[in-house]
Amino acid sequence: MGYRYVSFLSNCNVYIINNTIANVYDGISGLGSNSIVKGNTIIGIESLGLSVNSDNLTVENNTFIDMTMAIAVLNDNIVVKNNMITNSSIGIWASGENASLISNTISLVDGYYAVNVEGEKCSNSK
Secondary structure (H helix, E strand, O other): OEEEEEEEEOOOOOEEEOOEEEOEEEEEEEEOOOOEEEOOEEEOOOOEEEEEOOOOEEEEOOEEEEEEEEEEEEOOOEEEEOOEEEEEEEEEEEEOOOEEEEOOEEEEEEEEEEEEEEOOOOEEOO
């Protein structure tokens, strides 16, 4: 199993759209401000499907299957919307100001937590 598929450090305006990422240790990590992760299938990841520390991030219409943690987003102005998470131990971990989690479907394998939101102004919307 390889280590990482996509890793961007401190890049702005990164768009990762309509890719299939499979059978690696970490799926997508890094990214920078004003980035979009949309329409990807991320499957068979040993650790983190998406691990990002970026402002103004949109994570939308992705499918995450078979991993330890599907989505970890850490910073301000985050939108996580319409994602499908299946067979993961942890669904979504969001930490920062103004995080919106909207219409995500989460089915855990051993159920640590589906959603964990931290920060003073975070909201969890249905």
